[in-house]
Structures are given as C-alpha cells and as structure tokens.
Amino acid sequence: MEVIKQGARARTFGRPRDACPYPGDSRERRAWYEGYDGAAWNSAWDLGTRVPHPAAAHRAGTATVETAAAVSPVVSRI
Template structure:
C-alpha cells in the first residue's frame, strides 16, 4: 500500500499522529504525515480535474453532492 494512503487511512480510522510506524526524519514518515494531514479535507469539497467534468457544467462537482446525491437548487 502507498505510504501516503496509509497515513490517510490512519486518520480516517481515528489513529493519532504518533501512530506513524516510520522513524523520525525519514522520507517514509514525511509521506505518511502528508497523507495523514491531507485526509482532513472534505471529500465533497475537492474539485475534479476539468477534463473529468461533464460537458456544459460549471459546478466543480457536476451538480452532485459529496455523497453522490444531487445538489438541491436554491433560488436567489
């Protein structure tokens, strides 16, 4: 498994930062910490690459919520 993904999974499972299995000042520890810290982003807030968007949409999530459910339209 990719080390960055290990850190991300550890955060998602509720492990603390000191659960990192790699030695201090190692490349592996930095990669693990990168995954751990980046995993705090909300999945629904991530913007897909422009090539992945549906044609004709301007929404960063193509009108779909983070759970995959359609986003309700609000009147302004």
Template sequence: MIMDIIKQGGRARTTGRPRDACPYPADSRERRAWFEGYDGSAWELSTRVPHPSVALRGVSACPDAATVSNQAAAAT
C-alpha cells in the first residue's frame, strides 16, 4: 500500500500537480510516502538524493569532487 502512495506522489509530479496537493493528513506515514514519491527522495535529510530530473540537468551530487578535479587539472 505504501508503494502505491509513493507512486501516486511521483505521478502527481509528472502530471504537473503542485507539491501542496498531497491528500494525506499532516504528520502521517502516508503523507511522508507521498512526498517521497513526489520529491524522488527519502524522508530523512541525510539520505536524500536529487530528483532524477535535477540530476540530469548536470547538478553534481558531490560538488567537492568537481572542485578537486578542477584544481588537479589546473595544476598540470
């Protein structure tokens, strides 16, 4: 059942519905699952990853790695 709610959230995003269109009550397990599907991420901040559409735009998941590789290229 929770997986269905996660899918509902993902469908809502792809169809252009706003994030505040979640039909579940605040502080409920279902609301967290819906937002997980909508955001494409986990509820806990420490385990969140960018939504696939954001990742495809070239946003680096690890900006420090890009800085290190740029510094290494400049040193050579």
C-alpha cells in the first residue's frame, strides 16, 4: 500500500512516470505504476468523484424527502 502512495506522490510532485525506483517486472513496480496512473481507489480523493457511504446516502435521501414533505402537502401523502 505504501508503494502505491509513493507512485501517487511522484505524479503529484510532477515526476516523470519512468522515475519509478523499483526493478522492472516486479510487484513493487506494478504497484508504483498503479499509484502513479491513478487507480480506482485513488479517484476517491478527487472531490468531484466521491461517493458517500450507503448509510450516509440513505440519510441524505431521507432528509430530502422529509424536507420536501414539510414544504409540499402533496409529497407528504406518499
């Protein structure tokens, strides 16, 4: 996991992709490239792509319905 973070940090600081310090065809090199290239777990750091935890999403959805029910009598009949 630390090797993935190293790759991500290298990209953040503008280092080139071929700056990977690990030997070719090693597990560490693949992990470093995974971090550098921005793996799926890494995209969660981008604010625009964050997805809330299902429990938090459920609470937010419930609050929206409750708010709509308080504002509109039609919604409160649902």
